[in-house]
Amino acid sequence: MKALLITGWLPVDGLGPSTGLLVRQRLFVDALAKCCEQVTIMYMAHHDPDYAPLEDSALDMQATIARDFGDTFKLHVCRRRAPLKMNSPAAYMRAAASIYCQPGYASVSGSVQVEAIATALQAKPDLIFAHRLQSMLPLMRLRHGLPPLFFDLDDIEHIALQRYCLRRPTQWKLLSRLTEIPALVKAERAAIKLATTTFVCSTLDVRKLQARFGADTVQAVPNCIRIPPDTVRSDKPRLLMLGNFAYPPNRHGLEYFVETILPMVRREVPNVELLVAGTSQHKLGFAARPPAGVHLLGFVPSLDDAYSQASVAICPIYTGGGTRIKIVEAAAYGMPIVSTRIGAEGIDLQEGAEILIADTAADFASACARVLKDHALAARLGAAARQAAVAKYDRSMMLDTLAAEFRKGVEARQRAYVPNPARQPVG
Known part of the structure; x- marks a missing residue:
């Protein structure tokens, strides 16, 4: 043909x-x-x-x-x-x-x-x-x-x-x-x-x-996606946001998270860190002076390295359409995931068992703090997410x-x- x-x-x-x-x-x-x-x-x-x-x-x-x-x-x-x-x-x-x-x-x-x-x-x-x-x-x-x-x-x-x-x-x-x-x-x-x-x-x-x-x-x-090998997550309280920040829904979602949600998480988990991996980070409003605990990693050649440094993946996306490959990737790496409903839209992960969904700033912060503090919950969510990714997104x-x-x-x-x-x- x-x-x-x-x-x-x-x-x-x-x-x-x-x-x-x-x-x-x-x-x-x-x-x-x-x-x-x-x-x-x-x-x-x-x-x-x-x-x-x-x-x-x-x-x-x-x-x-x-x-x-x-x-x-x-x-x-x-x-x-x-x-x-x-x-x-x-x-x-x-x-x-x-x-x-x-x-x-x-x-x-x-x-x-x-x-x-x-x-x-x-x-x-x-x-x-x-x-x-x-x-x-x-x-x-x-x-x-x-x-x-x-x-x-x-x-x-x-x-x-x-x-x-x-x-x-x-x-x-x-x-x-x-x-x-x-x-x-x-x-x-x-x-x-x-x-x-x-x-x-x-x-x-x-x-x-x-x-x-x-x-x-x-x-x-x-x-x-190609299903990666099992990954050992970090035992430190580190959130990870991965994306192309030239894309407005990613950029605006992360800026809102850093300005509004991250301070709420820090009240519950004072030593929490945020890792930001991906391209066009210079477009972020806080790029010149990242807040304390926010680390701009830039483009990370190996996703294995990015996910192994983190303990929880986040997707604070409030606009856009389609489905987020970043969530499918995080699931395949066995990461516990916190996302907005729009961020996880169309992805076949069971709410509460394979992914945590939260839309308001307070609820999103609470979900992040919960999974950062409860290591057993994080392990269950990550294992279930990986199992779902292998079955549905290979x-x-x-x-x-x-x-x-x-x-x-x-x-x-x-x-x-x-x-x-x-x-x-x-x-």
């Missing part, structure tokens, strides 16, 4: 630390590698060639792809348009009317990007995999003559945008973006209708889309499932176009 993969994120190792988005993307990419003899990547690169290392030329990027995947994968690069400037009431009105005029979407859906996809389709791929809603937009402008189309909607975008805006009701620029939601919903509906199969992160997201759109072609593909099993799903979609389309000899005219 031949596949066309459309994405705005280069699916390779070595360009920096893996984010949850890239870990999930790589699951689908590796599944394509299992079932396809040829995969063409249409990479919607940043509009500025100097934006990132190894993006100086298509040749550099092709070499990186060849390093990771060999000759199976070929790279085509189409640069995005420069971002829209939202500097006038008219710009906001256009964004409210159409997703093609919204920040983050307009840059990947212009005539140049549509033409690049149309050219790639001339090679007649057996299937298309569209990574995220942005990658669906040029296909929605082509619409006709497409092979089986698989679409990963890792975040239900209108829900994520609504939560993000409402979390900061005093910022009028954010609130004005609420006017974009109807056009965003319309685009999600059209994308799901166009796709042969739409993948989401959880059965909860499946139910949301079924309720909103009546969609019957949506399947849950959880964020799966990457190797999901790869086979996805490869079979891709084959099934292509074979179904081929059967639909095979003429029935019994119906052919005689003579």
Whole structure:
């Protein structure tokens, strides 16, 4: 089989630390590698060639792809348009009317990007995999003559945008973006209708889309990981927050935790420490002068090292969508976990037995203090979480499932176009 993969994120190792988005993307990419003899990547690169290392030329990027995947994968690069400037009431009105005029979407859906996809389709791929809603937009402008189309909607975008805006009701620029939601919903509906199969992160997201759109072609593909070996947790009272802090839900959640929740925890556990691991920590409001007991570790190359230094993993996330790979990873490492309900949304861990859920500042602080002080509880939670992760989130099993799903979609389309000899005219 031949596949066309459309994405705005280069699916390779070595360009920096893996984010949850890239870990999930790589699951689908590796599944394509299992079932396809040829995969063409249409990479919607940043509009500025100097934006990132190894993006100086298509040749550099092709070499990186060849390093990771060999000759199976070929790279085509189409640069995005420069971002829209939202500097006038008219710009906001256009964004409210159409997703093609919204920040983050307009840059990947212009005539140049549509033409690049149309050219790639001339090679007649057996299937298309569209990574995220942005990658669906040029296909929605082509619409006709497409092979089986698989679409990963890792975040239900209108829900994520609504939560993000409402979390900061005093910022009028954010609130004005609420006017974009109807056009965003319309685009999600059209994308799901166009796709042969739409993948989401959880059965909860499946139910949301079924309720909103009546969609019957949506399947849950959880964020799966490689199961690590057993890890010995630290016996010191150390909380761990791991993430990409360029992502606003992570950054804002951690800032709120440090400002409001951590002092409450310290009243119960005076020697508590907070370890912060991950990228873009310079964006944190307290980065220049971290409070006492807060340690900014930066990017940690080995997750084994990060989790072995901590005793409890936290996820104080109040906005966003999809599911948090950081929680699945923490569970696989046998960590006791404290999360908000949104932070743990869609993850199949049993509340109270495999994860502690708390939303208010007082409840979150109490849950952290409880598990820091009660070592038997921490051990039970960690062991149960690891057992659940091994049973439900093992990457190797999901790869086979996805490869079979891709084959099934292509074979179904081929059967639909095979003429029935019994119906052919005689003579």
